[in-house]
Amino acid sequence: MSDCEFFWGTGRRKTSVARVRVQKGTGEIKINRHSLEEYFPVVTHRQEVLAPFIATNTMGKYDVLANVKGGGPTGQSGAILLGIARALCLITPALEEKLRANSYLTRDSRMSERKKYGKRKARASYQFSKR
Numbered sequence: 001m002s003d004c005e006f007f008w009g010t011g012r013r014k015t016s017v018a019r020v021r022v023q024k025g026t027g028e029i030k031i032n033r034h035s036l037e038e039y040f041p042v043v044t045h046r047q048e049v050l051a052p053f054i055a056t057n058t059m060g061k062y063d064v065l066a067n068v069k070g071g072g073p074t075g076q077s078g079a080i081l082l083g084i085a086r087a088l089c090l091i092t093p094a095l096e097e098k099l100r101a102n103s104y105l106t107r108d109s110r111m112s113e114r115k116k117y118g119k120r121k122a123r124a125s126y127q128f129s130k131r
Contacts, residue, residue, distance in 0.1 A: 007090040011082030013108050016071035020083030022091065025063030032067060045077040052085040055102050056095045078108060
């Protein structure tokens with residue numbers, strides 16, 4: 001693998017889609033042209049993004065450039081996690097076992113249930129008044 005070579009990983013969670021580019025570097029993470037701390041002020045979202053690197057002991061060895069659209073911060077951090085994990089598998093196939101053991105390569109299929117007619121939300125009804 002040469003120094004300028006990079007690998008792409010696509011991640012999805014809820015309604016978020018992340019295109020993640022991973023290449024050898026110093027551990028710099030940019031999300032939509034912002035730093036990790038700037039884009040995700042909440043610590044749990046930052047930990048979720050860094051989880052694949054911690055699980056594979058590759059912290060600080062790769063640079064990440066991610067473009068993410070749709071959803072909120074939880075969905076976006078989950079989408080970036082999946083994208084990073086997929087890209088790491090392309091770089092080093094031996095890491096797949098560790099990533100799969102922590103279920104970082106599994107797409108979370110849970111989606112928001114659609115709103116039904118005659119209901120206030122997906123399942124919540126309007127208040128019923130007998131009199």
